[in-house]
Amino acid sequence: MLGFAVLALGATVTIRPPHAPPLYDGLGFPDEPYRWVTTPPGLEGAPRAPTPAAVTIGVTDGMSDGSRAFSSEQGPQIAFAVRDGAFTVPAGATSIEVTASPEAAPAARPANGALVSNLYRLKAIADGKPVTLAPNATVIINLRASQSTTQNVIISTWDGARWTQVATRQVGQEVYAAELPTLTPVAVVRLEQGVLPTVHAPGPTTRPSAATAIGSNPSGAVGGDGAVRGRALWLILAGTIALLAAALITVRRWPEADS
Numbered sequence: 654m655l656g657f658a659v660l661a662l663g664a665t666v667t668i669r670p671p672h673a674p675p676l677y678d679g680l681g682f683p684d685e686p687y688r689w690v691t692t693p694p695g696l697e698g699a700p701r702a703p704t705p706a707a708v709t710i711g712v713t714d715g716m717s718d719g720s721r722a723f724s725s726e727q728g729p730q731i732a733f734a735v736r737d738g739a740f741t742v743p744a745g746a747t748s749i750e751v752t753a754s755p756e757a758a759p760a761a762r763p764a765n766g767a768l769v770s771n772l773y774r775l776k777a778i779a780d781g782k783p784v785t786l787a788p789n790a791t792v793i794i795n796l797r798a799s800q801s802t803t804q805n806v807i808i809s810t811w812d813g814a815r816w817t818q819v820a821t822r823q824v825g826q827e828v829y830a831a832e833l834p835t836l837t838p839v840a841v842v843r844l845e846q847g848v849l850p851t852v853h854a855p856g857p858t859t860r861p862s863a864a865t866a867i868g869s870n871p872s873g874a875v876g877g878d879g880a881v882r883g884r885a886l887w888l889i890l891a892g893t894i895a896l897l898a899a900a901l902i903t904v905r906r907w908p909e910a911d912s
Contacts, residue, residue, distance in 0.1 A: 684728025684827070687799035690771050691757040696799065703755040703771055706731045710749045712742050717749055724753075728827075731755070731773050732795040739790040746779040753794070758840060763809055763816040765848045769798040770841035772811060777836055791832040798827045798841045805844040807852075810837045818842075820854040 688703035689696075706729070708722035721734035731753045740749055755771040762768065775792065777784040786792065796808060806823070808831040809816040819831045819839070829841055844850065 684797070685726055687770075687797070688726055688730065688755075689799075690755050693758075693768070698799070703730055705752050705754040706733055707750070707752040710735070710740070710751055712747050712749065715742055717742055720751075722751065722753070724755075726797075728797060729795070730770065730797045733775070734793045736790070739786055739792065740777055740779075740784050741787045743779050743782065743784065746784075749777050749779045749784055751775070751777045756838070759811060759813075761815070763842045766807070766809075766842040766844045768840050769800065769802075769806070769843045770796055772838050772840045774838045775833075775836040786835060791834050792836065793830065793832050794839060795824060795828055795830045796839065796841045797825075798829065798843065801827045802843055804846055805848060805850055807842050807844060807850045808839055809842045810839050812837065816842070818850055818852045820852045821850070822854045 686697065686699040688701055689698040690703060692698040704724045704726060706722040706724045708720050710720045711718045716738045717735070717740040719735055719737040719739070721732065723729040723732040733751070733753055735751070742749070753773045753775045756774055758768045758772050773794075773796065775794075777786075794808070798806060806821070806829055808819045808821045808829055810819055810833070819833065822830050824830045831839075833839065
């Protein structure tokens with residue numbers, strides 16, 4: 654029985670794709686150090702450059718498809734999701750390229766706060782031209798802060814001249830989510846001790862995370878096969894645990910059978 658459990662563990666490792674998503678929420682896989690475009694004075698960051706989140710969205714019957722994308726850090730620093738029909742599709746367009754690219758933070762700092770993430774610029778392009786969100790549509794974003802804190806944190810947009818707070822929810826230890834009605838540069842702001850946000854998320858609703866909006870796949874691979882592999886992996890892990898438990902019960906019973 655124990656041999657079967659070992660074989661199951663081996664099968665789990667064998668089928669796991671080379672760039673499989675990290676397993677979050679309870680299994681203790683830590684995020685890598687934050688990757689800065691320009692590391693702020695007094696802070697440390699990973700030596701590698703941050704990565705963008707990008708996806709090619711299809712167009713079906715003149716309507717943009719729903720999709721999502723994740724940057725490739727261990728613990729994505731940026732993720733976004735859009736629902737079906739989120740974009741105004743130009744005539745003749747067959748796809749839309751959507752990216753969220755990291756940039757160095759502007760010199761202007763938010764009032765009563767400090768930036769704790771890169772600035773991320775969102776863009777949508779079809780046939781070489783910018784595309785806007787459709788009326789009443791939003792893009793859902795998740796941003797990871799450089800470190801956890803007990804102070805208030807808010808996602809803010811940057812219009813080139815000033816910062817504007819956006820209703821924000823915390824969806825992870827260092828991860829914050831918001832819905833944006835326009836494609837605009839965003840960053841995470843840690844407010845000074847005792848300072849409260851000027852905007853608040855609405856009452857209890859489904860948390861606006863990229864994973865819950867379009868399906869969970871925190872790997873950067875936006876195809877559906879990643880989610881299928883994830884479910885298969887969890888099934889094998891569950892089977893492995895069951896086999897190990899049965900093996901332990903059998904081993905404990907052996908002395909009784911021999912007596």
